[in-house]
Amino acid sequence: MTGVGPTDGRAVTDRDLLRGFARDASGLELVPESVLRPRDERDVAEAIAAAGAAGTTITAAGAQTSTTGASITDRGALMSLRALARIGEVDPVRRTVRAQCGVIVADLRRACAERGLLFAPDPTSDEDCTVGGAVACNASGARSYAYGATRPHVRALRVALADGRVEEFRRPQLEKNTAGYLLAQEPVDWFVGSEGTLGVVLDAEFALLPLPARTTGIAIPFPSEAAALSFVVAARESASVAPRCLEYTDAQATGFMRRAAADESWARGAAAMVYVEDSGSDAEAPLERWLALVESCGGLADDVRTYEGEAALREARRLRHAVPAAMHERAAPYRALGGRRVSTDWAVPYRDVAAAIDLSRREAEGRGIEPAVTYGHAGNGHPHQNWVARDPGELHVMEGVVEATLRAVIARGGTVSAEHGIGKLKRRWLPLQLGERQFAAMRALKQALDPAGTLAPGNLW
């Protein structure tokens, strides 16, 4: 992950500087041929036009927190967009805000909250990642359970296209529309989740929501992982509670959270944890209803912890963030040895989560490796599994487990990537999910927008 550094819009080829942009959170290292740090939209558009004319390429980068190698390249220029970092006016009447692509997501959320409005997309990396990266990856997070990923909140995008033109795309505010294929009706959606391959997002207009009057976080320990996962299904289907998020941590991940809380005695009997948030206009959370559900699913109701108020909710978030951060740190020393963190991003229909995790565990056991550290958005059918591969041999075995899991996930109607995208690391798994006709439709769009392949070569394909 990189800072902004001095910007003057020109290509830099200093070797040390190039190396500063050669890594993201994937564990890969790709050194670009040059780095561009545009100061404004014009610099971006001119650089893209020049690259197209010269037959070279440009890969956009925000904060380089990508876990898939999407924000690094060894082909052509890497364009760091951190300097385009202005937050526009929050419009309290239309409930919208505009932000340039280099704005940090958490800064945008805080600016909206000051005006009593909620910027809903909440990737766990929100203190580090940029608006452009969040749009380009269709980022999501714990609260996407209630609010959806980034996509539905994007009202308009200003995009630098592969021919160097800058164009504004606005989502039609229609309630009914049967004019042509969906693909043609919503050009904004071409760019959301396109991983920099179709255009460079310059700025975005987002729809905002009213800030909930109250949010209560509840951490619920369970004596077994199975009980915790059945609770997730029960909470999702319950008519008595309406969670804003439903996050799961298995035994190992719960251990990381205990350590981050510096409280090893917390919920000693717990083998797993579910974190929920309950928001509403009422002054207090319906704790009795939550506890009744916890007890009916065998949860450790006496050890439940609640989090009220901004600081406490931030602490709850910090504890959950401690899990991926700890795995990232654990993997760091093994990078030089050819190892890295192996991290899945699959999702299945939510009722199938327990079966998919179980299958993955059996695959791991069968190949003689430790079970993964499993945590994340189980309420959306989307837990992350993490391993640390210490060398290329372990990496190979773990990737075998991942592939076997992905095949089972796809057979259950799942996806190989729910939020981190495909990038370079996961592109060999995309064909498990998409058939030739879907690839042909994607290729047609790429051909229409970037026929010379100027943008983000190697991402997705």
Ligand SMILES: Cc1cc2nc3c(=O)[nH]c(=O)nc-3n(C[C@H](O)[C@H](O)[C@H](O)COP(=O)(O)OP(=O)(O)OC[C@H]3O[C@@H](n4cnc5c(N)ncnc54)[C@H](O)[C@@H]3O)c2cc1C
């Ligand atoms: C600890 C950790 C936790 C994470 N948690 C989450 C999570 O909860 N949810 C989630 O969704 N992701 C998560 N991620 C992944 C990552 O943070 C997100 O995908 C994030 O949105 C990427 O933003 P970025 O600014 O770092 O983009 P980068 O990593 O710089 O780029 C990501 C992709 O976006 C493209 N891109 C960047 N800016 C632009 C632009 N202006 N125009 C066009 N394309 C652009 C790049 O080419 C690349 O393809 C996590 C990562 C880490 C390291």
